[in-house]
Every structure is written in structure tokens, then in C-alpha cells.
Amino acid sequence: MFDDLWTDARLVTMQGEGLGVIEPGALAVKDGVIAWLGPMSELPATEAKRRHHAGGRFLLPGFVDAHTHLVFAGDRIGEFERQLGGATRKELAAEGGGILATMKATRAASVDELVAIATPRLHRLMSEGVTTIEIKSGYGLDLDSELDMLRAARQLGRENGIRVVTSFLGAHVVPPEFAGRSRDYLTHLAEVVLPAALAEGLVDICDGGIEGLSIQPDEMMILYRAAQKAGLPIKGHTDQYGDVGGAGQLAALGAVSADHLEYSSEASIAAMAKSGTVAMMLPGSTLFLHEPRRPPIDLFRRHGVSMALATNCNPGSSPTLSPLLVLALGCSFFRMTPVEALRGYTVVAAHAAGLAGKVGELRVGLPADFVLWEIGQPAELCYWLGGAPPREIIIRGTGRER
Amino acid sequence: MFDDLWTDARLVTMQGEGLGVIEPGALAVKDGVIAWLGPMSELPATEAKRRHHAGGRFLLPGFVDAHTHLVFAGDRIGEFERQLGGATRKELAAEGGGILATMKATRAASVDELVAIATPRLHRLMSEGVTTIEIKSGYGLDLDSELDMLRAARQLGRENGIRVVTSFLGAHVVPPEFAGRSRDYLTHLAEVVLPAALAEGLVDICDGGIEGLSIQPDEMMILYRAAQKAGLPIKGHTDQYGDVGGAGQLAALGAVSADHLEYSSEASIAAMAKSGTVAMMLPGSTLFLHEPRRPPIDLFRRHGVSMALATNCNPGSSPTLSPLLVLALGCSFFRMTPVEALRGYTVVAAHAAGLAGKVGELRVGLPADFVLWEIGQPAELCYWLGGAPPREIIIRGTGRER
Numbered sequence: 001m002f003d004d005l006w007t008d009a010r011l012v013t014m015q016g017e018g019l020g021v022i023e024p025g026a027l028a029v030k031d032g033v034i035a036w037l038g039p040m041s042e043l044p045a046t047e048a049k050r051r052h053h054a055g056g057r058f059l060l061p062g063f064v065d066a067h068t069h070l071v072f073a074g075d076r077i078g079e080f081e082r083q084l085g086g087a088t089r090k091e092l093a094a095e096g097g098g099i100l101a102t103m104k105a106t107r108a109a110s111v112d113e114l115v116a117i118a119t120p121r122l123h124r125l126m127s128e129g130v131t132t133i134e135i136k137s138g139y140g141l142d143l144d145s146e147l148d149m150l151r152a153a154r155q156l157g158r159e160n161g162i163r164v165v166t167s168f169l170g171a172h173v174v175p176p177e178f179a180g181r182s183r184d185y186l187t188h189l190a191e192v193v194l195p196a197a198l199a200e201g202l203v204d205i206c207d208g209g210i211e212g213l214s215i216q217p218d219e220m221m222i223l224y225r226a227a228q229k230a231g232l233p234i235k236g237h238t239d240q241y242g243d244v245g246g247a248g249q250l251a252a253l254g255a256v257s258a259d260h261l262e263y264s265s266e267a268s269i270a271a272m273a274k275s276g277t278v279a280m281m282l283p284g285s286t287l288f289l290h291e292p293r294r295p296p297i298d299l300f301r302r303h304g305v306s307m308a309l310a311t312n313c314n315p316g317s318s319p320t321l322s323p324l325l326v327l328a329l330g331c332s333f334f335r336m337t338p339v340e341a342l343r344g345y346t347v348v349a350a351h352a353a354g355l356a357g358k359v360g361e362l363r364v365g366l367p368a369d370f371v372l373w374e375i376g377q378p379a380e381l382c383y384w385l386g387g388a389p390p391r392e393i394i395i396r397g398t399g400r401e402r
Numbered sequence: 403m404f405d406d407l408w409t410d411a412r413l414v415t416m417q418g419e420g421l422g423v424i425e426p427g428a429l430a431v432k433d434g435v436i437a438w439l440g441p442m443s444e445l446p447a448t449e450a451k452r453r454h455h456a457g458g459r460f461l462l463p464g465f466v467d468a469h470t471h472l473v474f475a476g477d478r479i480g481e482f483e484r485q486l487g488g489a490t491r492k493e494l495a496a497e498g499g500g501i502l503a504t505m506k507a508t509r510a511a512s513v514d515e516l517v518a519i520a521t522p523r524l525h526r527l528m529s530e531g532v533t534t535i536e537i538k539s540g541y542g543l544d545l546d547s548e549l550d551m552l553r554a555a556r557q558l559g560r561e562n563g564i565r566v567v568t569s570f571l572g573a574h575v576v577p578p579e580f581a582g583r584s585r586d587y588l589t590h591l592a593e594v595v596l597p598a599a600l601a602e603g604l605v606d607i608c609d610g611g612i613e614g615l616s617i618q619p620d621e622m623m624i625l626y627r628a629a630q631k632a633g634l635p636i637k638g639h640t641d642q643y644g645d646v647g648g649a650g651q652l653a654a655l656g657a658v659s660a661d662h663l664e665y666s667s668e669a670s671i672a673a674m675a676k677s678g679t680v681a682m683m684l685p686g687s688t689l690f691l692h693e694p695r696r697p698p699i700d701l702f703r704r705h706g707v708s709m710a711l712a713t714n715c716n717p718g719s720s721p722t723l724s725p726l727l728v729l730a731l732g733c734s735f736f737r738m739t740p741v742e743a744l745r746g747y748t749v750v751a752a753h754a755a756g757l758a759g760k761v762g763e764l765r766v767g768l769p770a771d772f773v774l775w776e777i778g779q780p781a782e783l784c785y786w787l788g789g790a791p792p793r794e795i796i797i798r799g800t801g802r803e804r
Contacts, residue, residue, distance in 0.1 A: 080740075287735060320786065320788055322788030332689055332692065333692075337483065384721050385721060385724065386723065386726075
């Protein structure tokens with residue numbers, strides 16, 4: 001006996017190279033897990049407690065938003081307005097703006113406050129089909145506040161019935177307490193902060209910023225090595241403003257993803273192909289920061305590097321909570337194909353979140369996380385700049401209020 | 403006795419040069435018209451049938467979307483996917499794609515069908531705060547179908563209680579029936595189609611495409627002259643792919659707006675400043691078409707040309723129904739300031755729609771078209787890439803279901 005059976009759906013399974021569409025298809029759920037799926041013609045005689053007629057609608061895996069900074073306090077809207085009025089980033093930093101403003105506000109907030117602030121953000125993402133989300137630390141930049149951010153991320157997952165993957169991003173800027181002592185800061189992260197976070201079970205992935213701005217690529221290795229010793233998957237922000245060889249460095253570490261990559265070299269990309277490192281595309285920040293360069297999509301394609309997509313939701317460079325917009329920007333702005341974008345926000349994103357083969361597909365044995373869309377074809381999800389929300393969202397077999 | 407009184411609001415009146423904020427303010431409505439507004443401290447003793455506590459929320463004029471091709475049949479999603487897969491526009495046109503595909507589908511649809519297809523699009527726009535909309539013809543390209551598009555636009559207005567302004571856009575491409583005879587087509591429009599549309603009261607503005615592609619700038623004058631003789635305001639699409647002097651030509655005609663303008667010259671812009679012609683910014687199409695060039699915002703600013711913003715909703719170059727995204731793209735993509743963007747989608751857009759001083763502001767005597775937003779400051783409406791919909795939408799004093 002199945003719990004739920006969805007009939008007459010167009011299943012976008014993400015199996016194989018493309019979208020793996022089965023139509024007309026059916027999908028059965030038992031104990032929150034996909035128990036059967038296939039063509040209607042092969043539907044077994046098993047009964048179901050509840051039957052749902054999908055009416056020919058498209059049924060896709062829930063989106064996996066594998067790069068977000070969802071937990072933060074304060075806002076940067078005044079700064080945004082000042083910048084468009086002509087103020088430089090340097091001027092804003094001198095006035096106490098920029099990332100340190102977010103750090104200050106985040107440090108001042110309790111875990112419960114962080115959760116309360118981030119909850120409506122999470123709901124916005126979920127209302128457009130996100131069923132798994134990665135959330136980073138990185139605005140605390142000291143022991144207590146980094147742990148509080150990760151605790152908030154875990155609590156958001158528990159309270160909202162959504163799978164949350166946490167990334168430890170202590171190392172992307174150097175906090176004021178360690179000004180001029182970036183190596184000491186990395187050692188502190190590796191020897192004090194990360195172990196404390198691990199002891200509390202707060203970290204799933206170790207992230208970092210390899211940009212040669214405040215933390216040097218070789219300094220990042222202090223933390224990455226500690227993380228790998230602890231068995232954590234690695235990822236990093238890199239090559240966003242210039243080629244620092246970061247994508248190659250991440251490939252050499254066997255990272256699950258290298259993120260941004262506007263300036264990555266072909267040698268780095270070839271290395272990523274070898275290591276199976278995913279190229280995480282974040283068009284929201286390229287647009288918001290008015291950066292002149294797009295990532296080398298053609299090179300990723302030519303070398304067989306899989307591309308993922310994410311909101312990169314954060315207050316300073318990518319204030320977006322719209323998965324559909326991210327799909328549209330992936331295509332219209334970055335020139336990914338709709339198939340690349342849709343795979344990039346599901347099955348490939350799962351890899352980038354350290355969950356390869358565990359979410360982001362329709363497959364027997366995987367959690368029943370899927371979304372019904374009112375569309376004529378899958379590419380329509382990428383076509384509209386700001387599309388319409390889905391008809392129904394199911395997490396672990398259970399329908400969600402939108 | 404007022405019908406409705408809104409108290410404790412932050413009123414964004416759009417009076418003066420900036421946003422004209424009054425806080426805390428109150429606004430009273432009588433017979434669908436703004437009967438009083440001002441600071442709470444000056445609130446008259448007049449009673450109201452209904453009182454609404456705005457709780458300090460921002461109350462803005464409804465958006466005026468003054469450039470849309472909302473009425474069309476068929477879709478261009480397959481074409482979008484083929485293009486991202488590497489097909490050229492020429493190949494797609496040879497396969498029957500492009501604007502002629504939309505023309506064919508639109509010609510095949512009845513007025514009621516066109517209305518039925520466009521209604522959910524209109525609802526999407528209204529749900530994000532649009533209270534006045536301009537809708538163009540231009541996919542019919544023959545007498546009956548052009549008139550049907552305009553009839554559909556009028557019907558959309560009547561059925562949805564929203565003010566619709568119609569633009570006659572018969573002249574932007576030459577239909578197959580007049581292939582190679584663009585001058586004859588323009589004469590036909592001026593002598594047959596426009597008079598028929600006017601006789602039925604279907605046209606508020608005369609639009610056109612001045613791009614030197616299929617219709618030459620001097621040919622457009624055949625229609626524009628006929629339109630001006632009939633007392634219609636003029637506007638046009640121009641200088642999108644190269645400088646054809648179109649913005650200057652429109653300024654010389656005293657046009658209400660010149661639209662697109664990526665390549666307009668400084669001389670044209672100086673002429674627009676003199677004639678009071680609004681520069682209509684359409685970032686959706688620049689993004690979707692992956693065009694390399696942005697319009698010369700700085701020149702508009704320097705010469706004192708007012709900038710408007712619109713969705714430009716259409717299936718081939720700007721598939722967007724999100725006013726909030728348009729505000730965000732106006733700022734993050736085109737580098738307008740939030741004040742310019744917000745004025746550009748209200749008071750300046752009213753000018754571009756031929757409704758200067760009639761909508762797009764909070765002022766006594768104007769229709770009570772306004773929207774309550776859950777934001778910390780007006781710039782927040784431009785900050786999020788894909789923001790949250792408003793809390794309440796009032797058209798002619800009456801609350802709308804969202």
C-alpha cells in the first residue's frame with residue numbers, strides 16, 4: 001500500500017544526460033520516500049491511501065539552492081542607494097558599511113533573532129520550489145557568532161521541515177580582531193572555531209574565499225587541510241574578480257564545487273573536469289554588482305564541467321529570494337540552456353551541496369521532494385523573467401502551504 | 403464625510419523633485435478620488451465611513467506600466483530554447499519563428515480568446531502594484547487583427563477595473579502582404595487602419611518602430627502625420643540597435659516618449675530635453691536579448707530628460723510580468739537611482755502614457771490608485787531582485803484581491 005500516488009504527470013526525473021522526461025507518468029510515495037515511478041502504462045496494481053490526479057502537469061524534483069547566505073541581520077539598502085547615487089565602495093566602507101556592517105548586526109543578534117529574521121526569507125525560497133537549501137556562516141567571524149549562525153541554520157531546518165546543509169565560511173574576510181594577521185586568523189579557525197562547530201555537529205561542508213584580497217590562497221589551505229582531516233567536503237568562492245587559480249586549487253582538493261569563476265583559466269577548468277568539481281553559477285551577484293564579465297560557460301561545456309545555479313542570497317551582492325529568477329538569469333544573462341539550468345538547480349546542485357544521488361532527482365528510494373508546475377514545457381521555468389510560483393510543493397511526501 | 407480614511411501611513415506622493423514623502427501622513431478617499439492628504443497633525447475633523455490604520459507602512463501611487471505588448475497569442479518558448487542551444491535568429495525566422503509566429507497566432511485568435519489569454523498576465527502585473535497599463539497593438543498587422551487587439555485591450559480594462567491606455571503600433575514591421583512595399587503599408591495604415599480604429603474609439607496614442615530595418619524613418623512620418631492630424635499623442639521604439647536619429651525625430655514631433663534608446667546620440671537627447679519627451683527604459687529586453695549596450699542614463703540625467711521604466715512585456719524580447727523586477731533591473735542593471743526608478747514607474751510613466759498629471763501621483767483630485775508596501779524604505783522596492791508583493795492594492799478607492 002502506497003501512502004500517495006500521483007497519476008497523469010509529466011515526470012522530469014533528471015535521469016540520464018537530459019531531463020529524463022516520462023509522460024504520462026506516475027509517482028508513488030511511501031513513508032516520505034519515492035516508492036515507485038514510471039510510465040502510467042506500467043503502473044502496478046498496488047493501492048494508495050491518497051490518489052492525486054496531476055492533470056498532465058509537469059512534476060519536477062524540488063530545487064536545491066546550494067549557495068546561500070540566508071542568515072544575516074541588518075540590511076544594506078541604504079548602502080545600495082548611496083552607491084547608485086555615486087558613492088564608491090571605499091567611501092561606504094569608511095562609513096562603516098559593507099560586510100562589516102552585516103557582521104556587526106549579525107554578531108548583535110541572538111540565535112532566535114537570526115532564525116526569526118531568516119524565516120520569511122526561507123519561506124520565499126520554498127514558495128518557489130526550493131526543498132533543500134545550503135546555508136553558510138561567515139557574518140559572525142568570531143567563535144560565538146559563527147556557531148550561532150550555524151545553530152540558526154540548523155534550527156531553520158528543524159522548524160520548517162526542509163533539509164538544510166550548513167557550510168562553515170569563517171574564512172572569506174579577516175575580522176577586525178585579526179586585522180593584518182590573516183595567517184593567525186586561519187590558524188584560529190582551524191584550531192578553535194571549526195573543531196567547536198564540529199563538536200556540536202554544526203558543519204556539513206567547509207567553504208572559503210580564495211580571492212587574494214585579504215586571505216591568500218595558501219593561507220586558506222590551513223583551514224581546508226583541517227577540514228579534510230575531519231572528513232568534510234570542500235568548496236570555495238573564487239576567481240570572481242580576477243584569476244587567482246582558485247578553481248584549480250579547489251579541483252586539486254577534490255572540492256564538490258568552485259563558485260563564481262568569472263575569471264577562471266582553461267587550465268583550472270580542465271582540472272575541475274578531472275576532479276568532478278561542479279561550477280557554481282551565481283548570476284544574481286554578477287548582475288547586482290554590475291560586473292563586466294560572465295563566467296566562461298562555453299569552456300565549462302567544452303570540458304564537460306557540470307554547472308549548478310543558486311540564488312547566492314545575501315545582503316551585499318545578491319539580494320534575491322527568487323529561484324525562478326535565478327533560472328531565468330542563468331539562461332538570459334549567462335546563456336545556459338534551459339536543460340543546463342534546470343539540471344543545475346536540481347541534480348547538479350545536489351552534488352555541490354554534498355548530496356549527490358541523495359536529492360535533486362526523481363528516483364526510487366530518494367526523498368519525495370517534488371513540485372508541480374503549471375507550465376507548457378520545462379523551458380518555460382527559465383523563460384519568464386520573474387515567473388509564476390508553482391501549483392503544489394511536496395516535501396518528504398507532504399504538501400506544503402505556499 | 404469621506405468614504406475611506408487611511409491613517410498613520412508614510413505617503414510617497416511623488417510631488418516635487420524627489421519622492422515627496424509625508425510621514426506620518428493620512429489620505430482620504432471620496433467617490434474613488436483622493437479627497438485629502440497631508441500630515442497626520444493636519445488631519446481635518448471630517449468623519450469617514452471606513453478607517454484603515456496603515457501602521458506606518460509606505461503608501462505609494464500605483465505603478466503605471468506605460469510600455470507593454472500584453473495582448474498576444476502563441477508563445478516563443480521553443481524558440482528561446484533553440485536560441486540558447488545555438489540557433490541564430492535568421493535560422494529561427496526561416497523556420498517560421500520570430501514575430502511572424504506571434505502575428506500568425508494572434509491573427510488566428512478571436513477578441514474573446516485574446517482577452518482570455520491576456521487576463522492572467524494582467525493579474526500578475528496588478529498583483530505587484532500596477533494600477534494603470536498601456537497596451538499596444540502590433541501583432542495583427544492587418545485591419546481586422548489590429549482592431550481586434552485594441553478591442554481586447556479595451557475589454558481587459560473594462561473587465562478588470564483598471565485604466566488601460568491603448569497604443570496603435572501597426573507600424574514596426576511590414577506584414578507579408580506588403581513585403582517589399584513598406585511605403586504602401588504605411589499609407590494603408592494612415593488611410594485605412596488608423597481611421598477605422600479611431601472611429602471605434604480604440605486608440606489613445608500612436609506608436610511606431612523607427613529602426614531603419616524594414617520601415618524607414620521617413621516612411622513612419624506618413625503615419626505619425628496622420629495621427630497628429632487626428633490629435634493623437636506620438637511615441638516610438640527607436641535607437642535600440644544603432645543610432646538612427648529616432649529619438650531626435652520623436653522629440654521634433656513633441657512625442658510623449660521615445661523608447662529603448664540604447665544608441666541615441668547626445669544631440670537627440672538634448673532635443674528630447676527641449677520637447678519634454680520622456681526616455682522610456684526597458685531593461686527586460688536588454689537583458690533578455692543579451693544586448694551589449696545600456697541606454698545613456700548619464701546623458702539623460704545631465705540633459706534633464708526624465709526617465710520612465712516599464713516591463714515591455716512581450717513574448718519575443720521581454721517575457722516579464724514583474725514590476726518589482728523591472729524596478730530592480732532599472733537600478734542594478736541600468737544604474738538608475740531608486741528615486742529615478744520609482745518616479746519612472748509612476749509620475750514619469752504617466753507622462754509617457756499620455757496621462758501627465760492624471761495618474762501616478764498622490765494628489766487631491768486624482769484617482770485613488772495606491773499600494774501599501776511592507777518595506778523599511780522606498781529604495782527596498784528596487785533592491786531585491788524579485789521582491790515580495792504588496793500588502794494591499796487600491797484602485798479608485800477600492801481594495802483588490804491579490
